[in-house]
Amino acid sequence: MRTLDFKDHRRVLGDNRYVYAVVSRRVGGLSIGINLNPDKACNFDCPYCQVDRTVPGGDRQIDLAVLSAELDALLAMVVAGDLWSHAPFDTAAPELRRVGDISFAGDGEPTAAPGFAAAVQAVVDVRARYDLEAVPLSLLTNATLFHLPKVVAGLDVLADAGGQIWAKLDAGTEGWFHRVDGTTMSFERVLSNIQWASERYPVLIQSMFHAFDGVGPTDTEVESWAGRLRDIVAGDGTLIGVQVYTVAREPADPSVTALSQERLAWIAERAMAQGVSAAVY
Ligand code: SF4
Numbered sequence: 001m002r003t004l005d006f007k008d009h010r011r012v013l014g015d016n017r018y019v020y021a022v023v024s025r026r027v028g029g030l031s032i033g034i035n036l037n038p039d040k041a042c043n044f045d046c047p048y049c050q051v052d053r054t055v056p057g058g059d060r061q062i063d064l065a066v067l068s069a070e071l072d073a074l075l076a077m078v079v080a081g082d083l084w085s086h087a088p089f090d091t092a093a094p095e096l097r098r099v100g101d102i103s104f105a106g107d108g109e110p111t112a113a114p115g116f117a118a119a120v121q122a123v124v125d126v127r128a129r130y131d132l133e134a135v136p137l138s139l140l141t142n143a144t145l146f147h148l149p150k151v152v153a154g155l156d157v158l159a160d161a162g163g164q165i166w167a168k169l170d171a172g173t174e175g176w177f178h179r180v181d182g183t184t185m186s187f188e189r190v191l192s193n194i195q196w197a198s199e200r201y202p203v204l205i206q207s208m209f210h211a212f213d214g215v216g217p218t219d220t221e222v223e224s225w226a227g228r229l230r231d232i233v234a235g236d237g238t239l240i241g242v243q244v245y246t247v248a249r250e251p252a253d254p255s256v257t258a259l260s261q262e263r264l265a266w267i268a269e270r271a272m273a274q275g276v277s278a279a280v281y
Contacts, residue, residue, distance in 0.1 A: 013070075013074065016070045017035075017038050017058065017063070017066055017067075017070065018034055018035050018036065018038065018062070018066065018067045018070055018071075018106075019032065019033070019034060019035075019067070019070035019071050019074055020032075020033045020035065021033065021074060023088075023089060023092040023096050024096075024100060025096065027100035027101045027136075028095070028096065028098075028100050029096050029097070029098040029099055029100030029101075030078060030083075030089075030092075030096070030097075030098065030099050030100055031100050031101050031103065032071070032074065032099065032101070032102045032103070033102075033103055033104075033105045033106065034067070034071070034102065034103065034104045034105070034106065034110075034119075034123055035105070035106030035107055036062060036104060036106050036108075036110040036113035036116065036119055037057070037106040037107045037108030037109065037110065037112070037113060038057055038058040038059060038060075038106075038107065039057040039058060039059065039060040039107075039108070040053050040056075040057030040107040040108055041057070041060065041108045041109075041112065042107075042108035042109050042112075042142075043109055043112060043142070043144055043145075043183065043185070044109065044142050044144075044181045044182055044183050044185075045181075045182030045183065046170075046180065046181050046182050046208075047179075047180070047182055047212075047251065047252075047253040047255070047256050048180070048208060048210055048247050048251045048253070048256050049182075049251065049252070050249060050251060051107045051108070052252070057107060060113075060114065061114055061115075062113055062114060062115050062118075062119050064115065064118055064119060064122050067119060067122055067123070068122045068123075068125070068126050071122075071123060071126045071127075072126050072129070075099065075126065075127075075129075075130045075132065076130075078097075078098070078099055079130055081097075083097075084097050099132055099135050100135070100136075101135060101136040101137070101138065102123065102127065102135055102136070102137050102138075103137075103138045103139070103140060103166075104120070104123075104138070104139045104140060104141075105138075105140040109141065109142050109144065109145070110139060110140070110141060111139075111141050111144075111145045111146070111148075111151045111154065111155075112145060116150065116151060116153075116154040117150060117151075117153035117154035117156075117157055119154075120139075120154045120157045120158050120161075120163075121157050123137070124137070124157060124158075124161040124163075127161075133161070133162070136162075136163075136164070137158065137161055137162065137163035137164070138163060138164045138165075138166050138204075139155075139158055139163060139164070139165050139166060140166045140168075140206070141165060141166065141167055141168065142167075142168045142181070142190070143165075143167040143168060143169070143190050143193045143194050143197065144185060144189060144190055144193065145193075146193035146194075146196060146197050147189070147192075147193060147196075155197065155200075155201060158201075159200070159201045159202070163202075164201075164202045164203070164204055164240065165197055165201050165202065165203045165204070166203075166204045166205075166206050166243075167193075167194050167197065167203055167204070167205055167206065168181075168205075168206050168207070168208070169190070169194060169205050169206070169207050169225070169228065169229075170207055170208045170209070171187070171217075171221065171224075171225060172217075172221050172222065172223070172224025172225030172226070172227060172228050173187070173221060173224050174186075174187040174188075176217055176221050177190070179212070180208065180210070191228060191231075191232075194232060194237070195231075195232050195235055195237055198232055198237030198238055198239055199235075199236055199237050199238070202238075202240055203237070203238070203239055203240065204239065204240040204241055204242070204243065205229065205239055205241070205242040205243070205276075206242075206243045206245070207225065207242060207243065207244050207245070207267075208245055208246065208247070209222075209244065209245075209246055209259050209263075209264065209267055210246050210247045210256050210257060210258060210259060211256070211257045211258070211259060212255050212256065212257075213255045213257075214257060216259050216263065222266075222267050222270050223270060225267075225270070225271075226270040226271050226273065226274050226276075227274070229242065229271050229274050229276045230274035230275070230276070233274070233275060233276060239276055239277075240277075241276065241277040241278060241279065242268070242271045242276055242277070242278040242279070243278075243279060243281045244264050244267050244268045244271070244278055244279070244280050244281065245264070245280065245281040246258040246259045246264055261280065264280040265280055267280075268280050
């Protein structure tokens, strides 16, 4: 569920299996990513996915000791100031030399990882060890597995630590959902999971819109998507807001192309017309 523009700087992070980082002006500091899917497995097959699956992934099991050690080592370097003498972090502006956020955003669906709840707890514990509880924590997810008790356990840990769920909702109809997310899963399952989560946890929606061979979602599709947002809120859900975005880099599927900023702005307006705050990213 890697949708943000993270890059792995292995020169300083060594051969990390789970923890990677980039300096981000948008988050105002170091944006730390936690990849719980080193095996690159995902229950979606989005044509816009940036994960290179032509190169095989690693072990599916999460080694919690290694995960904790990697995050611990990175935070120790940040706190001590050592990180900022290593390329590419040495070019970061002084005001960005801080931890900006920590996201579960990896090479697949994080909630599908074995030991998901324990992994979230491990990250929360290391963050607390450095008195960084104020650093925002988020989970980038496709919302397909919230109905599983073992996933709920992890969502509870995340929410108790002040974290947010950033749920993917790329469509308004089953047909477009199957196409843009490369799945035959039930759209109703995703909608009911987001509804359920939005009544219990802080939920932000991330929506990717793009074209296939120059043909993007129709106005009707976008209106359906906005209607889904309206239904969530009308059904007693609470949404932090919606991030609307398009493909930034060329995906593996050459038919996938970006929408214009004007079209994205119009899409965001459709959400706002339903009373949901939305912004283009
Ligand atoms: S949900 Fe889609 S974009 Fe995210 S990792 Fe899976 S296939 Fe890639």
